[in-house]
Amino acid sequence: MQRHEVKRRRRWRWVTAASLALAVAAVVAGTGEEPARAAARAEEAGARAAFGAAYAVFMHPRCLNCHPAGEQPLQGDDSRPHAQNVQRGRTGNGKYALKCSNCHQTANVAGRHMPPGAPNWHLPPPGMPMVFEGKTAGELCRQFKDPAENGGKTIAGVIHHIEEDPLVLWGWSPGEGRTPPPLSRAEFVAKMKQWADGGAPCPE
């Protein structure tokens, strides 16, 4: 890991701990409420902040490119429309001669500009598009919590998806020429678990 990355992560941990402590102190001092209640409020504030941190991952091209607002997947670190006029199609697996797995294998093809790959490469289906592109942290959070918009998942199911789905995990092994998300996989999962354990509160 590069030195600036280690520093960034240390700084982030410090900021999170400090925010939590400040939140508890502020709540106790400001309202005089019981420490247990104040701690609960601080936990919720921490959980909300954790989602804010994870949001940077969701908005990263490795995640966002396959959660587009339109019917075309995006590609590259600049999230440009996918070459070849590739479309979502009826099932999220592409259309006609341009289905995702026609080019995308179950693993990356080695080399720069070669097709990336993971098992079951696809977009969300049109009936459940799970759009990330253009969503605020609050909007995305509420979408994750709504089974009508998240593919019928519980919060535990959402956590399982981001922790286990090979297509999600691919984001941290994206192949040559593609940057990984801004948090490590472990940090990202930890943030999302903190969010879930703290009652899955959403930013405004």
Add this chain to the structure above:
Amino acid sequence: MITLQVNGRKYDVDVDPSTPLLWVLRDTLGLTGTKYGCGMAQCGACTVHLEGEAVRSCVTPVSRAAGKKITTIEGLSANLSHPLQRAWIEIDVPQCGYCQSGQIMAAAVLLRENARPTDTDIDDAMAGNICRCGTYPRIRRAIHRAAELLAERGRR
């Protein structure tokens, strides 16, 4: 040894499992109708059918095709009777011809899934197949013509 089923025939090939299917088809089996274009799934010249889908054989490891049904341009029909082949000949689509087997294999999937495609459907299906000669207008006409031939065949 990997067993392949190509154009209805079984072949046992002794190749590295990571070898692109394209090179097994061309160099090992001698089926040279499928072309090498870009080698990175960008141009469509290497399109063949794997279990009916129009895969880019230049990036498909042969291990993925083991035991599965593969169709190349040589196997689309026994006697050039596929509506796409008839339309392609009738309209005289190719110029240099290099990309055309890939074009036809891509169009075959389109017609299988949509027997009366619109221009938009053709764009959605065929935008991944590049033609340096620019035969696109004739490709479009030939796909519409093939759809007519298909419909005539259905009426008979």
